Amino acid sequence: MKDLFQYTAGDSVIHKLNPxxxxxxxxxxxxxxxxxxNLYYLVGLLCFDMLLGLLAGVFGKALSLLKGLLKIxxxxxxxxxxxxxKGNRVFWIITDQGLILAAKVVLRLMIACIPLALMLAVTQISDLANALVQVAHVPYKYAFTVTTAIRFIPQFMEEMADIMEAQTARGVEFDTKNGLKKIGMMLPLCVPLLVTSVRRTDAAAAAAEARGFELRNRTSGYKKYPFHWCDLLAVLVCAALIAGAVII
Amino acid sequence: MILLENVSFGYGDDSSTVRDISFHIERGEFAAILGANGAGKTTTAKLIDGLLKPTKGRVLINGLDTAKTRVSERARHVGYLFQNPDRQICKNTVREEIAFGLTAVWQNAGEDAIARRVDEVLESFGFSGDEEPFSLSRGERQRVALASVIAIRPEIMILDEPTTGLDYRECTHIMDTIKTMNEEQKTTVVMVCHDMEVVASYATRALVMAGGHLLGDGPVKTIFRDQELLKRASLLPPQIVELALRLGPGFENADTVEEMTEAVSARAKRKGAGV
Known part of the structure; x- marks a missing residue:
């Protein structure tokens, strides 16, 4: 799962877009x-998510995400x-409207979760931070905060897995098949995770300070992030997607 | 006690693997797994504890296949000390921390028995019990983690680079405690270690790994004198062994400062006697 957030290099049309x-x-x-x-439109959007994955060359990741979301x-x-x-009873206490609403909720969950993860998988975090600063004029401090939070997600997941492994070795039954029991046992582990996270953040802050963090501003980045024709096309697609959702 | 038969293991990305290794460790042995980074040492240690399941072959602990028993059940017999103590520590006081592992493993023991054992361990490690583990130094936190593992009286101790980041005094504290357990209670110790001086001082057997293969297995003294083997595994013997090798005959057993002192004294006496 943590691999989903890791950057995948490539030369696809999505990689060429501005972050x-x-x-x-x-x-x-x-x-x-x-x-x-509209249920059909939502199905179409899910297909569009998959198409994005295919265009970005990360179709495998898109499928993994879909698989991961399947249980929930x-x-x-x-x-x-x-x-x-509400609606007409179809079977037992299940109604037709219940089925439609359930399908819509599930589709919305999948559609909303997949694209952001996919886009982050094909975007270097540093590019995102620099583009936010240069193009969107976001102060560097805030851009750095957002991008650092994203960057640390896989590390925290790895850390949690390591902590659980260490506790299993001590006899805590994380290797149980009872999911609820497992969740209950995870709560005390928030302490080591929190302590490690604070220590890591403190070290990252000290390293950033030592490398002249305060001196950085909008003109510091040497890499430029211009908009191309494909960006214009993508913006039109965005507008069309939202317009379609309103109209259909 | 520990038996690995043609064990192979591969991570998804194939970055670190263990390839067809076999060895047997008897009760009371003190074995060190040596090798460069990425040689497969930690993977082997985790395979022994069952935290990883072999993709081929089998690992037996006291005759039980690790693929068929749960790690949490094996924790009664096998203690694992990780390189980073912060992954093990999860309680607010040292007393609670030591009791945490005990309550998980000694499920049938009463509260009194657990409290008594906690007191014993606190005393032997010199902790008051009220210290906050996360406020202690790195070395002290490692000692807290070790105390929690030792509290359950494991038959087998697996140590994953237990002395990394510790100063000499802290390192000696930790290793002396483990050596005492090994000698007095016949606890089997399997240690992954980069520090050759520590290996020479405490371990009796060395398993040399490179690229996931087991290149050599034998007494530490023999392994440290096999320069060809060490070269293949990108290892260097401890400086004292290098010195002994250069000094030649009469220094074959000088692997520690004490042994070197004895060898030099013996040489001086022989010279004095005109031998």
């Missing part, structure tokens, strides 16, 4: 998913069909 356009594209797909109330989607689907009472 901000990629994020805009992801946000537009999410927005379209929540604006649209099934859980949500069952919850929805059991609790929605």
């Amino acid at each position: 901000l356009t990629r994020i805009l594209l992801a946000v537009a797909v999410c927005a379209a998913a929540f604006v649209s109330d 989607s099934i859980f949500l689907f069952i919850l929805q069909i059991l609790f929605v009472r």
Whole structure:
């Protein structure tokens, strides 16, 4: 799972987009998913997510994400069909409207989760930070905070896995098949994770200070992030996606 | 006690693997796994504890296949000291920390028995019990982690680079405690270590790894004198062994400062006697 957030190099059309356009594209797909109330359109958006993965050369990651979301989607689907009472009864207490609503909720979850992860997988975090500073005029401190938070996600996941491994070796039953028991046992582990995270953040802050963090400004980056025709095309796609969601 | 039969293991990205290794460690042995970074030492240690399951071959601990038993169950018999103590420590006081592992493993023991054992361990390590583990120094935190492992009285101790980042005094504290367990309670020790001086001072057997293969297995004294083997594994013997090798006959067993002192005294006496 942690590999999903790791950068995948490439020369695809998505890689050629400006980092901000990629994020805009992801946000537009999410927005379209929540604006649209049409089941077919939502299915289309999910296909568009997969197409994005294919165009970016990370189709495997897109499929892994979809697979990862499947469990929680099934859980949500069952919850929805059991609790929605409106509509005509189809089977037992399940209604037709319950089925449609459940499908929409699950589709929205999948559509919203996939594009942002995919775009982050094809964007160097430093590029995203620099583009935010240069193009969007975000102060470097804030851009650095956001990008550092993203950068640390896989490291924290790795750290948690290592902590769980160490506790298993001590006899804590993390190798149990009871999921609820496992979740209960994870709570005390927040302490070492928090301590390690604070120590890591402190070390990162000291290293940044030592390398002249305070001196950085909008003109510090040597790499430029101009917009090309493909960015314009992507913005049009974004507009079309949202317009389609409103109209259909 | 520990038996590895044609064991292979590969991570998904194939960056570090173990390839077809076999060895047997008897009760009470003190074995060190040596090798350069990426040789497969930690992977082997985790395979022994069952934290990793072999893709080929089998690992037996006291006759039980690690692929068929749970790590948490094996924790009653096998203690694992990780390189980074912060992954093991999760409680607010040293007393709670030592009791945490005990309550997980000694499930049938009463609270009194656990409290007594905690007190014993606190006393032997010189902790008051009220210290906050995360406020202690790196070396002290490593001692807390070791105390938690030792508290369960494991038959086998696996140490993954236990002396990394410790100063000489802290390193000696940790290693002396482990050596005492090994000698007095016949605890089997398997240690992954980069520090050849520590290996020479404490271990009796060395397993040399490179590229996931087991290149050599034998007494530490023999392994440290096999220069060809050490070269293949990109290792250097401790400086005292290099000195002994250069000094030649009469210094074959000088692997530590004490042994070198004895060898030099013996040589001086022989010269004095005109031999």
